[in-house]
Amino acid sequence: MAATRTIRELIAEHPLLADLPAADIDLIAGCGQNVHIATGRHLFHEGEPADTFYLVRSGRVAIEVAPPAGPSLIVSTTGPESLVGWSWLFPPYRWQLDARAVDEVSAIAIDGACLRGKCESDNELGYRLMQRFAQLAVDNLLAARRQLLDLYGDNSG
Amino acid sequence: MVPSRYRVVDRVEELADTVTLAVEPVDEPVAAPGHGQFNMLWAFGVGEVPISVSARSPYLAHTIRADGATTTALCSLTPGDMLGLRGPFGVGWDLDAAAGGDLVVIGGGIGLAPVRSVIRAVIAERDRFGHVSVLIGARSPDSLLYRDELADWRRDGDIEVLVTVDSAPSGWTGDVGVVTTLVDAAGFDPSRTTAMVCGPEIMMRFSALALIGRGVAAERVKVSLERNMVCAVAQCGHCQIGPVFVCREGPVFDWGAARSLLEVRQR
Numbered sequence: 001m002a003a004t005r006t007i008r009e010l011i012a013e014h015p016l017l018a019d020l021p022a023a024d025i026d027l028i029a030g031c032g033q034n035v036h037i038a039t040g041r042h043l044f045h046e047g048e049p050a051d052t053f054y055l056v057r058s059g060r061v062a063i064e065v066a067p068p069a070g071p072s073l074i075v076s077t078t079g080p081e082s083l084v085g086w087s088w089l090f091p092p093y094r095w096q097l098d099a100r101a102v103d104e105v106s107a108i109a110i111d112g113a114c115l116r117g118k119c120e121s122d123n124e125l126g127y128r129l130m131q132r133f134a135q136l137a138v139d140n141l142l143a144a145r146r147q148l149l150d151l152y153g154d155n156s157g
Numbered sequence: 158m159v160p161s162r163y164r165v166v167d168r169v170e171e172l173a174d175t176v177t178l179a180v181e182p183v184d185e186p187v188a189a190p191g192h193g194q195f196n197m198l199w200a201f202g203v204g205e206v207p208i209s210v211s212a213r214s215p216y217l218a219h220t221i222r223a224d225g226a227t228t229t230a231l232c233s234l235t236p237g238d239m240l241g242l243r244g245p246f247g248v249g250w251d252l253d254a255a256a257g258g259d260l261v262v263i264g265g266g267i268g269l270a271p272v273r274s275v276i277r278a279v280i281a282e283r284d285r286f287g288h289v290s291v292l293i294g295a296r297s298p299d300s301l302l303y304r305d306e307l308a309d310w311r312r313d314g315d316i317e318v319l320v321t322v323d324s325a326p327s328g329w330t331g332d333v334g335v336v337t338t339l340v341d342a343a344g345f346d347p348s349r350t351t352a353m354v355c356g357p358e359i360m361m362r363f364s365a366l367a368l369i370g371r372g373v374a375a376e377r378v379k380v381s382l383e384r385n386m387v388c389a390v391a392q393c394g395h396c397q398i399g400p401v402f403v404c405r406e407g408p409v410f411d412w413g414a415a416r417s418l419l420e421v422r423q424r
Contacts, residue, residue, distance in 0.1 A: 064327055072327035076334045079342060102330055146335045147323045151360040152266025152296050 007032045010108055013108070014055045015081050016132050024125050031114035036106050043084060043099040050087035051094045052109050056080055059105030064098040077102060086133055088112025158390060160199050160241030161185055165234050166216055171302055174223045175267065176232045180242065181218035187242060189213065192275045193353075193381060193409050197389050199241030200230035206405070207386040209271035210245065220270035220302065246389040247408050250379060255351035256285040261343060261373075263364050265294040265336055265356025269302045271381055272355050280314035290317045291413040294336030294360065297322050298329055312346025317344055320376050336360060337367040347372030353409075355381040358419055365412045378412035382419075 008029035011017055017028065035054070037043055043054060046066060054061070060079045064072040064122075078084060087095050089112065119126030171324065183251065190196065190210045198204040198219060204227035212218035223229040234240060260279065264272045279289055281400035291310060295301045301320065311318045319339045321332040332339070336356075350373050354364045361380045367377050384396035384403040391402035398418045403409070 058334070062327075062329075062333065074325045074327060074329055074333045077321075077332045079332075100327075143335050143338065146337070146363060149359060150296065151323070151335070151357055151363075152268075152294060152300070 005021060007034065007108060010034075010057065011055065014083075014085050014108075016055070016136065020128060024128060027118050027122065027125060030109060031110075031111040031118070032108045034106070035109040036104065037101040039099050039101055039104050043101065043105075044095045045098050046095050048095050050085065050093045051112050052103075053083060053085035053088050053112060054099075054107040054109055056082045056084060057106045057108065059107075061105060062100050063104050064100060066144040072098060076140075082124075083136060083137060085112075086137065089116070089130075089133060158243055158388075160197070160205075160243045162239050162372055163217075163242045165238045165240065167218075171220060172222075172300060174232070175220060175302065176223075177211060177218050177220045177270075178231065178234060178240075179212070179217055179218045180240065183239065187244055190217070190245035191249040192252060192278060193355075194245040194247050195271075195386075195389075195408065196242050196244030197246070197386075198231055199243075200227050200234075201239070202240065204229050205241070205387075206231070207246070207389060208366040209381075209408075210271040210345065211273045212277065213274050220267065220273070222267045244389070246386075246404055248406060249409055250353050250381075251409075252278060255353075256282075257287075258349040258351055259287040259289070259345040260349055261290045261292065261340075261345050261352040261368065263292045263294075263336065263340075263352065263354040263356070264302075265360040265364075266296065266300070267292060267302065268356030268360070268381070272353055273303065273306075275353060276310060276314070276316070280310065280316065283315060288345050289314070290318070290319065290345050292336060292339040293318070293320045294339070294356070295320070295322050296324075298325050298331070319343060328410055335363070337363050340364065340367040340371055348373055350377065352378045354378065355379075355392050358383065361415075362419055365416070369412070375412050379409050380412055380415045381408045382410060382415060383408065407408060 012025050058080050061084050062074045063076045066072045162183040163180035166181050169177040195207045195209045197205050199210050206227045208219040211220040221231050223232040229403040262272050310316045321334050325333050352368050354361045365378050382403050386404045387393045387395040389404045396403040
């Protein structure tokens with residue numbers, strides 16, 4: 001029988017957080033819980049309070065934009081070992097996009113308000129987390145710019 | 158270099174603007190093309206364009222996107238129509254050099270066509286290769302080439318086929334994002350991998366950098382350059398980049414050689 005993994009152990013293995021000091025992992029783990037999201041269910045909707053982010057363990061998540069008219073468009077998908085959700089970190093703490101489970105998703109859900117409070121009282125933790133989220137934002141911005149290039153549009157074969 | 162006449166025996170409408178023409182010789186046939194080589198196809202009375210070979214059997218096939226007068230004329234041909242063909246030209250993919258290790262094939266947009274014959278050849282000789290990943294990027298689900306064939310590659314070829322598009326309607330269950338994201342997701346061992354990349358040059362540049370970033374040796378990353386080829390025999394200079402004639406020394410190059418060439422803008 002497989003041993004039950006603790007939230008702390010799972011967080012410590014996540015690529016984004018793995019190199020944090022053990023004390024930081026302990027603090028983050030105190031704000032986390034295991035969640036499972038069924039295929040097709042939303043993790044969050046645009047405009048709702050952003051009070052959580054997700055460290056995806058398995059499954060894929062689609063990030064969607066809802067245009068004023070017509071069906072939603074998927075602008076990116078993420079998979080295992082990714083992180084979903086930054087809006088908990090920045091005012092006004094509301095989701096800017098929708099996120100939906102493409103497959104059944106297992107993740108660690110981190111309470112954003114809880115972690116923000118710990119960052120306020122431990123600025124070094126806050127700085128280290130901000131470094132990681134800033135890198136994530138840069139990576140995503142670069143990927144979004146590449147998507148705008150219409151990479152496949154000018155090759156005649 | 159007089160073209161041979163070929164007759165269209167089959168026409169498959171792959172996308173709204175893209176067809177695959179299978180042809181058989183009427184005159185003396187040209188030599189059998191290698192994987193990644195190209196032929197010059199002549200639409201009579203209109204013009205001639207370089208088109209990569211997308212299948213070698215049972216008939217010679219070329220997948221063509223209508224984006225100019227000549228390619229539009231070629232795409233309008235139907236079974237029984239004739240075209241002129243000369244070739245094969247250039248240096249293609251070296252499958253023998255890749256055998257024994259893992260293989261990653263990346264095709265972006267219409268760039269999937271020149272690597273399709275590679276994928277089919279790998280499936281036919283699957284035991285010669287380790288892990289095989291085919292990474293495909295397209296603008297949208299509607300612009301994916303060979304959609305029906307992708308399932309066959311997965312099922313019959315023991316091949317990892319990953320697809321991503323730039324955007325998709327809700328309900329699409331595939332990936333959305335740039336093709337380079339698939340490089341990190343694929344299951345190959347970079348220390349023993351050869352990569353073959355074909356697509357628009359900007360996509361190839363990002364893909365090559367992602368492969369190298371994951372640990373694939375630069376000399377084992379091969380890319381197929383697309384240039385304006387006219388004579389195809391290194392005489393006219395239209396495809397020339399510095400001292401290199403892409404039609405003769407390419408279109409397939411090692412990334413080490415291609416990287417500097419890609420910095421030269423086409424005129």
